[in-house]
Amino acid sequence: MLDVRRLRLLRDLARLGTIAAVAQAHTYTPSAVSQQLSALEREAGVALLERTGRRVGFTAAGRVLVAHAETVLAALEETTAALAAIATGPTGPLRIGAxxxxxxxxxxxxLVALGDRYPGLELTVTELDPVAVPAALHERRLDVGLLHDYDVAPVEPDPALDAVPLLDETVFLAVADAPGTDPSGVGGVPVAGEDPLDGVRDLPWIVASPGTLCHTVTLHVCRAAGFAPRVRHQADDFATVLALVAAGQGVSLVPQLAAVDPPAGVRLLPLRTRRRTRVAYRRGAAAHPAVAAFVTAIRAATGDVLAR
Structure with missing residues (x-):
């Protein structure tokens, strides 16, 4: 009989690439991970890993077992969900990443809606960049998480996760509505032609940190319009971005959810680009009462926000 915990370590080795990374994800030592994988090989009765110096690869049998591990772990999630559904209602911890x-x-x-309807739920929220959510779900630090991508920069789906659509947003070009004190004259941007980007190609930009999806999308959108943005400021919080735009410090791209209540002095010009948000959870967990309750509640909250 194969040990499920060891199967999870093998799956994570395929996902993370090194024993050291697996050890860090599970708060084990690398030696402990190696010992557990060796024990899994004995259980399987066949070599699963090929070791060349410090590098570890998978044998043909190892690749087969990794593929089946995803099915086994998803089946366990489904079993857990089915057992939880027998209870009187959603209870226990629900760890949310957004x-x-x-x-x-x-x-x-x-959170208010869930707390009122299901007082037995223990709700915990962690603020995370969407790129960190899949790993947190894999490592069981989260039960549900919000992911997003853009139509111009799609993200490949994770085979170990399921997700349902939550929101499809317009992306806006944020510009100053009136001249500010900045001598560059960013305020009162003229918008030429049908494409708002035509009027800002020579202006300074406020962009997210390099390596983030928002930074990648800004570069992609600008290059598709035929120019490279002249970066003046870097900021990852959209409230900060909009404040800088209002102060005449540059222009920026802002998704609809971040532009619900823009500061005075900011004009929002819709672009063709879309941002897509999904609710993600481990494969097999869709029927878990707490997960299903969260999906229902956040969809209702999203509808209310957009209606306002």
Whole structure:
């Protein structure tokens, strides 16, 4: 009989690439991970890993077992969900991961609704960049999490996770509505032609930190319009971005959820680009009462926010 905990370590080795990374994810020592994988090989009765110096690869049998491990772990999630459904209602811990804009706009009403209807739920929110959510779900630090991507920069789905659509947003070009004190004259941007980007190609930009999805999307959108943005400021919080735009410090791209209540002096010009947000959870967990309750509650909260 194969040990499920060891199967999870093998799956995570395929996902993370090194024993050291697996050890860090599970708060084990690398030696402990190696011992557990060796024990899994004895259980399987066949070599699963090929070791060349410090590098570890998978044998053909190892690759087969990794593929089946995903099925086994998903089946366990389904079993857990089925057992939880027998209870009187959603109870116990529900660990939620979400990006800052969603924490500020969508989660307050979601948490209130869940707390009122299901007092047995123990709700915990962690603010996370969407790129960190899949790993947190894999490592069972989260039960549900919000992911997003853009139509111009799609993200490949994770085979170990399931997700349902939550929100499809317009992305806006944020510009100053009136001249500010900045001598560059960013305020009162003229918008030429049908494409708002035509009027800002020579202006300074406020962009997210390099390596983030928002930074990648800004570069992609600008290059598709035929120019490279002249970066003046870097900021990851959209409230900060909009404040800088209002102060005449540059222009920026802002998704609809972040532009629900823009400061005075900011004009929002819709672009063709879309941001897509999904609720993600481990494969097999869709029927878990707590997960299903969260999906229902956050969809209702999202509808209310957009209606306002």
């Amino acid at each position: 990006f800052p804009t969603a924490v500020r706009t969508l989660l307050p009403a979601t």
